Each structure stands twice: as structure tokens, then as C-alpha cells.
Amino acid sequence: MRGILIVVSGFSGAGKGTVIKRLMEKYEGRYALSVSATTRNPREGEIEGREYFFRTEEEFEEMIARGELIEYAKYVSHYYGTPKAYVEQNLEAGKDVILEIEIQGALNVKKAFPDTPLLFIAPPSAQELRNRLIGRGSEKISVVKARLKRAAEESEYMPEYDYLVINDIVEDCVDEVHKIICMEHNKCFRNKELVSKIQGELKEMKNRLIDD
Ligand code: 5GP
Numbered sequence: 001m002r003g004i005l006i007v008v009s010g011f012s013g014a015g016k017g018t019v020i021k022r023l024m025e026k027y028e029g030r031y032a033l034s035v036s037a038t039t040r041n042p043r044e045g046e047i048e049g050r051e052y053f054f055r056t057e058e059e060f061e062e063m064i065a066r067g068e069l070i071e072y073a074k075y076v077s078h079y080y081g082t083p084k085a086y087v088e089q090n091l092e093a094g095k096d097v098i099l100e101i102e103i104q105g106a107l108n109v110k111k112a113f114p115d116t117p118l119l120f121i122a123p124p125s126a127q128e129l130r131n132r133l134i135g136r137g138s139e140k141i142s143v144v145k146a147r148l149k150r151a152a153e154e155s156e157y158m159p160e161y162d163y164l165v166i167n168d169i170v171e172d173c174v175d176e177v178h179k180i181i182c183m184e185h186n187k188c189f190r191n192k193e194l195v196s197k198i199q200g201e202l203k204e205m206k207n208r209l210i211d212d
Pocket of ligand 1: 036037040071072073075080081082100101102104105106
């Protein structure tokens with residue numbers, strides 16, 4: 001059975017990276033995490049092809065022109081986009097493919113593929129988000145402030161999402177995300193073959209009952 005495309009977004013500092021990493025570990029082989037292309041520079045420790053495909057603006061625009069991206073968006077003056085090939089291959093192989101992308105991209109995916117579930121991972125409260133951003137220690141207070149301001153703007157779009165998952169305890173959040181994805185598989189429209197098989201069997205049985 002073909003896999004499902006799943007979009008996960010959340011505020012910077014909500015811990016969505018940790019949740020997705022744990023989900024991939026816990027259900028090894030079940031999920032594939034899409035690797036995006038971006039025009040931003042690699043951060044320390046980031047590896048080409050693992051965190052991102054790092055591209056120049058010109059290269060990225062060529063990818064757009066050739067129709068190689070499922071979606072793309074500009075975020076803090078850099079391009080970010082999802083390459084089509086990897087997603088297609090993995091969906092075809094029956095894996096559920098997770099896109100960890102920002103809101104604009106998420107809404108574009110929804111427009112192009114309306115069946116795609118959009119998950120929003122949020123901390124239990126704004127105060128907790130602030131604590132986590134400060135707790136990271138690596139960020140200057142101006143960066144923390146900028147992220148909180150952005151979170152306030154992004155929160156306007158939360159109602160556009162299909163599912164809200166609170167990340168209080170990571171392990172619980174991982175289980176919740178997995179549960180939601182399992183439920184997506186159970187939707188009737190994703191099980192058309194099974195539905196018509198049961199319908200057919202019952203019709204046959206009904207006819208036999210009449211004949212008896
Ligand atoms: P960062 O630069 O911190 O790695 O990512 C910045 C934002 O870009 C994050 O919200 C991340 O989820 C988002 N992002 C990463 N890859 C993509 C992508 O392929 N498309 C879109 N629309 N957003 C992405």
C-alpha cells in the first residue's frame with residue numbers, strides 16, 4: 001500500500017526536531033523523513049544531503065523551473081523546498097513520508113494535495129516556549145525575542161492545521177503523532193479496495209440469502 005504524506009510544523013523551540021527524530025528511531029523503517037533543499041548556509045555539524053541539500057539561489061531557482069519541488073517557500077530571506085523524487089520513491093515503497101516544513105509550505109502542500117494531514121506541534125504554553133528558547137543557552141536574548149515574535153505571528157495559522165499535538169513529554173508526543181498517522185491510514189477513502197471487497201462479498205451473500 002502506498003504511504004501517506006504527512007506535514008509537521010511548529011514554532012522554533014517547540015521541539016519538533018526532537019519529536020521527529022525519536023519517531024524515526026522508535027518506528028524504524030516505517031517512516032521516511034524528507035530532506036529539503038535550501039539556500040541558507042550550513043550550520044556547524046550539518047552535512048550535505050543529511051540535514052539539507054545546500055544550493056545556491058541560482059541552482060534552487062533551476063529546481064523550481066524544472067518542476068523538481070513539491071513545494072517551496074521563502075523563510076527569513078532564504079529558499080526552502082521539498083524535492084519531489086525522494087518523496088515519490090518512498091511513498092511508492094509504502095513508507096509514510098514526513099515533511100518538516102514551515103507554515104507557508106504546509107499550506108501549499110494542502111492546496112496541491114488536500115488529503116495530506118497537517119500536524120502542528122506546540123509547547124504546552126507560551127511561557128514554556130520562552131523557557132525552552134532561553135534554556136537552549138546558545139541563543140542571544142535578541143534571537144529569543146525574534147523567535148517569540150515569529151511564533152505569535154505563526155500562531156495565527158494554527159487553525160488551518162488538522163491536528164494539534166502538545167509536546168510536553170517527548171515520548172508522549174511521539175506516541176500521539178504515531179497514533180494520528182495510524183488513524184489516517186484507517187480513513188475509509190484510503191481503503192477503497194477493502195471497502196469495495198467487503199461491499200462485494202456482502203452483496204453476494206445477500207443474493208444467496210434471497211435464493212435460499
Ligand atoms: P532552519 O533554517 O532552522 O533549518 O529551518 C527554518 C524553517 O524552514 C523551519 O521552520 C523548517 O521547518 C522550514 N523548512 C525546512 N525545510 C523546508 C522545506 O522544504 N519547505 C518549507 N516550506 N519549509 C522548510
